[in-house]
Amino acid sequence: MKAIKILTIKLFLFSLLIGGIFYLLQEYLKPDWVHESLWTILSFFVLLTWLTGMFTHYLLEISKENSVNILLGAIGIRFLASTCFVAIMLFLRVENLILFVINFFIIYFFYLLFDIYTLLANLRPNSK
Numbered sequence: 001m002k003a004i005k006i007l008t009i010k011l012f013l014f015s016l017l018i019g020g021i022f023y024l025l026q027e028y029l030k031p032d033w034v035h036e037s038l039w040t041i042l043s044f045f046v047l048l049t050w051l052t053g054m055f056t057h058y059l060l061e062i063s064k065e066n067s068v069n070i071l072l073g074a075i076g077i078r079f080l081a082s083t084c085f086v087a088i089m090l091f092l093r094v095e096n097l098i099l100f101v102i103n104f105f106i107i108y109f110f111y112l113l114f115d116i117y118t119l120l121a122n123l124r125p126n127s128k
Helices: 002-029 038-062 067-091 097-126
Strands: none
Touching: 002 038, 002 097, 038 067, 038 097, 067 097
């Protein structure tokens, strides 16, 4: 339970940092670089990262022997959910498609780095 609280707090702080950067970019620096659906994309990734994190922690508590399969499954779920999100947004005919895709993948890679960082931080104590 403690690991879940720590993950939630780290995710919240990381999301505030990313949201703050994009807010400054949107309001003050280069508003042309930020798509109007950015906050929808950011909300999607916060929810997706939290759900896959909870799912992964739950499964790792049950079976540590299958940790590689669990982590690869979480990455697969994230990729499929992201693909479905982009497909739904394309179906809804989002405007300025190139900017949308660029903003989507920038945020995707930020949250991927967050997952890698939290995964390495969790694996270090277990490697001894």
